[in-house]
Amino acid sequence: MVAAQNVITDRKSVLSMAITVTVSAQKPPAPHGYISISRKKLLQNLEISAGARLNAWVDSMRASSPTHIKSTPSLAYDQGSWNLQHPSALEMFEQIIDASKGKQIVMFLDYDGTLSPIVEDPDRAFMSKKMRKTVRKVAKCFPTAIVSGRCRDKVYKFVKLAELYYAGSHGMDIKAPEKRSNSNRDSEPVRFQPASEFLPMIDEVYKQLVDTTKSTPGxxxxNNKFCVSVHFRCVEEKKWSELAQQVRSVLKEYPKLRLTQGRKVLEIRPTIKWDKGKALEFLLESLGYANCNDFFPVYIGDDRTDEDAFKILRDRGQGFGILVSKFPRKQVHHILYKNPMR
Structure with missing residues (x-):
């Protein structure tokens, strides 16, 4: 574990830099708003019929698009009310520092949309030199983990920092740094893959989806190893229903896999009870913080999948979750809200 022996001024400076860079460096989405569909409601819709299921998927795809806001009061949150409930992380920085005094800060960071901007080509979601420099400085002071839906190897190639913990595939592929700052330097690094048995199935589904969706432009x-991502950021909206039907035609043959929704992406994952929240808990346990109160976790993310981690922090009553978002969202758990600036 990385020990944080810095004086308060250094600790404060590094944490401030981390929060400022991550919540400020992202390119703002188009000047529209954002709506979200209740996960419970979506699951209920999925159980009604094939037609209703398809419609629910398309509605969820629309909800993930920041360009899809309606001006009607029933679909839009009151901005002022939202800001009161979820104040800016930067404006609350002194309160965060006060709450963390005397505790070991542990940093958890999403990748896409948090450390890197959301881009049309997911293979080009590069983080800036400034961001990499900031993350490196943070990792020198606090244990730091990247928790992403991406394949762990792909995230590592983007970040290129060996001193971090990496949790890829929504936490289903976890690996600690090769060299850890403790007395037992020769021990094997922490590795955890709770869905290994699904690897052949995931590869099979990936190949089928590539073939099935090739007729949909964009x-x-x-293949994110333990999950498959179908990106529709470059697909015309009129083709979304067709794409959802293609995904459904493949997924219906695999009852051990489930569909989840991210930002302009459909995620096919194993049905095991594992997500970014579970990954956060596993990493805290690996770091020795499972049953103690002298640590302070900070989780920064922008996606629906990060809400599982926000909920864990809320349930534990520890640390802070910080949402990187320009617009209010309905289904969020214990987050701090910040408008990205550029």
């Missing part, structure tokens, strides 16, 4: 299928 669709991109990505």
């Amino acid at each position: 669709a991109k299928v990505e």
